[in-house]
Every structure is written in structure tokens, then in C-alpha cells.
Amino acid sequence: MPRSVPAAAGELDGLKVACKDCNLFQLCLPVGVGDADLVLLERIIKRNRVLKRGEYLFRPGDPFLFIYAVKSGSLKSFATLHDGTDQVMGFHLPGELLGLDAVNTEVHQCGAVALETSSLCELPLNRLEELGNVVASVQRQLLRVMSKQISHDQTLQVLLSKKSAEERLAAFLLSLSHRYKRRHFSALEFQLSMSRQDIASYLGLAEETISRLFTRFQEQQLMTVVRKRVHLLDVPRLTSMVNLPQQMD
Amino acid sequence: MPRSVPAAAGELDGLKVACKDCNLFQLCLPVGVGDADLVLLERIIKRNRVLKRGEYLFRPGDPFLFIYAVKSGSLKSFATLHDGTDQVMGFHLPGELLGLDAVNTEVHQCGAVALETSSLCELPLNRLEELGNVVASVQRQLLRVMSKQISHDQTLQVLLSKKSAEERLAAFLLSLSHRYKRRHFSALEFQLSMSRQDIASYLGLAEETISRLFTRFQEQQLMTVVRKRVHLLDVPRLTSMVNLPQQMD
DNA sequence: CGAATCCTTGAACACCTTCAACAGGGGTGG
């Protein structure tokens, strides 16, 4: 998997290949940012930060230093409530950015922890200004990414507002499927890196409900699940179960 | 209320006063944007678009032309589901921005409609680049605003995930209170510009549940509600009912 | 191999929804 092998610094072609399915790629290479500027950008990005399963990228309350991009593996972000319990806020697959919510306060509201061995790039947002010309086009792309995040959050809001457990899980599975597909992984067969409990927390349901739904979905020939291995059998029917204004990806 | 009276074009002091509690003010006047640049910015902002109750600012599917800032009044944004029903996505008070979710796709995913007579500023995002130097500082502020929106959405996500109806409504009332306070309106007494049905949709509950909760909150001496007029009596106790990682404002 | 964690399944219960009926205001037209 070439994507998980970081390019050596200055190895521009390597970088292009490495990031081609990555949000960060569009962040690095929007139309109008030439190779020369790209070298500058490359200079402030730290690559290949590696986390093992269970290791924290940042915790709630940590100062905001970087925006992170997932290169390989996956992470979950979470908020800690006053009563000490955690709520899963999102899952982050290769090519997705983390830490956007901290731009405003410069303090991380959420924490982030690796669900499996994962590698990341670090982008120091406050050093973007050193890059002069490049700043405008990069920031423009960053605006797009944040806008996309807002759209995603809003879709989730609809889902959590009035949707049945069944609809939530179907939408979640389809979301994963789309995100994997876009990254050139299989859209129909993939590994859940998160636990049932994480899914439940994210979807605002009980762990037991997720379990029962997986059982039911299998009885209905919609999918198979063995442990963490998911196989979607009937995407059209799963899709028809969901009634959302837009895709949740 | 001087805020609702638009300054004449070029009347810089008037602008400063008019927008001083407005997100757009920080957008227009971040540290580092001088008066000269401000005049440039002023040139591309259309002011004083007025909507009457029930009029649409934009609808789902409309092309993205402007980011809007509320000067006075209030609006709700909503998504239309495949089955034709609407889901309320948010309420927008003076000084808040609308349309951020459309930056990515350049098409409005949500619609927005005035809850009462409202006036707005229009900021054509794609003309920001004409402003040269100003672009960096303005975009930086825009990033902060979008980041804040993401934080807000995430708080809402927690609320909708596992919180009781009681906790949702308490958090909603406190959110309104904080937002009014910040705008130098009363934090304890205010007018709900939205219907019970809108609140219910936003909080993922039934209209009847909102009604019952208002009754219960009054029995518990937490507040009074007469029609749309709200008076918060016991903010500490309302606050103690809520268990969120951060304020929802 | 044992312990811990994750997952599954069952049964009772709780919270909120849905359905239904009614009350009250505000706006409109006579």
C-alpha cells in the first residue's frame, strides 16, 4: 500500500502519489498552487507521526498546535462529559482531517485516539502565513474542508434527531462504504476498526441495540458481520432504508 | 436599536458601531486589518437585505452566492428530507452567519427562512480575493467562525445522542440566553421567535414533549412561559441539569 | 491457559411518541 509509505522530504513525485486520495492533497495542491509553492508547504508539514492502538493524538484541553491528516489506520475523536463519560464524536479514515474544531478556541475540545496503528501528517496552521502567496489558495481549500465538515455534522444532526436505530446504522454503514470507496478500498467488504460500543456512542444508541441490529440485518440478508469483518450484501435496500438530505461522508 | 440601522456607505464610524456585536465585525476588523482595507471590504458587502416573516433567504439547491450575516431579527435553517418533511438545523440570531455549509459544494444544502422581519448583510465570498492583502486576515477569521460552527454542531451532536428531553430543552434555553447576553440583550427574559414545532424539530423531539416540558419547568419554578415570552427564573438549576462538554453557543 | 474485554441474547421497564380532543389567540373579513 504505497499510501502508507511516506515520501522522503523533497521527493515531490513521491508526495503526489502518496497523498493523491487525501484531503490534504487537495489542500496541498489546489489549482493555482504550483510545484514551487508546494515545496514551501512541504517544508512546514511534519510527516509520518505514528500512533499505536489506544495511543492519544491529543486530549480535550490540549493546546491547538496542528491540524492532522490521517495517512493510514483510523482514529476516533471523543468529548468527555462533565460526568466523566466519553461520547464518540467521529471516526477518521485515511485522507481525513482532525482538529478543525480547535481552530477557534486554540484549545482542543475533543480528544483523539488511534483505533489501530495509524500514521499522520501534522500541519501547523499558524505557520501557513510564512508561505506568502500559497496562503490564499490553501486557506481557500481549508474553508472547503471545514464547510464539508459542517455539512457532515448537519447530516448527523438529522440522523440523531428523529431517525430510528435501524436508519442510523444503515446510514453509518453506507457512510463507511462511501468513504472507503473514495479511497480505493472495497466499498462492500471492510474491517470495522471501532468497537460496537464506539458505534453505539457515535449513533446515540446502546451497545446492545447495535448488536441486535447486526443480527437483524443478517437475518434480512442485508449484510454479514463476523466479528469486525463487514460484508454489505444489499446496498440498494440499505440505501432505501435511509431518508437523508445528503450523503454522510 | 442602532444596530439595526445600517450605516451609510463609506461612513466608517457608523459601520463600527453598527456591527460591533456582530460576528461579521470580527470578520471585517480583525487585528491587522486597517481602516483602508476595511473600506475595500465594505465595497463588496451588500447591506440591509430585508426579509419579512416567512420569506426565504435561500432554499435547498440554490447556488451559493453569499455568506449572510444577521443584522436584526432571526431566521431558521432547515433541511428537506426525501420524504418531503423539513428538519430544523439551526436558529440564527443577530451577529451570526448563515450559509457556511455551502462553501464546499457551492450549492445550498439547507434552506433559510425568516422567523420575523429580519435584515442581513451579504458577503460574496468569491470576491474576497479582489481585496488583496485583506484576504489573509479575513479568511483567518472566517476559519475561526467555521471552527466555532463545528464546535457548536458537535455539542448539538452530544445533546441529540443520549440526552433526555429535559436536558435538551434546558441546554437550548441556556444557549439562547448566552447568545442574547452576548448581544447585550437580556439573558433572562426574551422572546422565542420560533414555534414549539421548530424547537421540537431542532431538538429531535415531538412538539407535545416541548409543551409538556414547558409546563413541567414552570411547575418546578425554573421559568415562566407565556406564549412566546420566556423568563428564566433559576439558571443555576437549569445549568445543573445539563451535562455537556461545552456551552452550545 | 486464564483473564479481561468484547459481543450477544433475553426480559422488564422507561421515556417519549403518537393519536386524539380541545383550548386559546390572532388575524381577517364582514
Place this chain on the structure above:
DNA sequence: CCACCCCTGTTGAAGGTGTTCAAGGATTCG
């Protein structure tokens, strides 16, 4: 100005969906 009507909001009762509590089974990892 009043009467009417429609829409919004309130309240009651029944029902459903998902939760909670409890126990047992499976998998992984030291």
C-alpha cells in the same frame, strides 16, 4: 368592532421503540 376561523399550543391516554439490567458466550492477548 366583532365574529369567525385557522393555526398554534396544551393536555390526556395508549402504545412502541430503545434502554437497562442481567447473564452467558466468544475472542484476544498476556
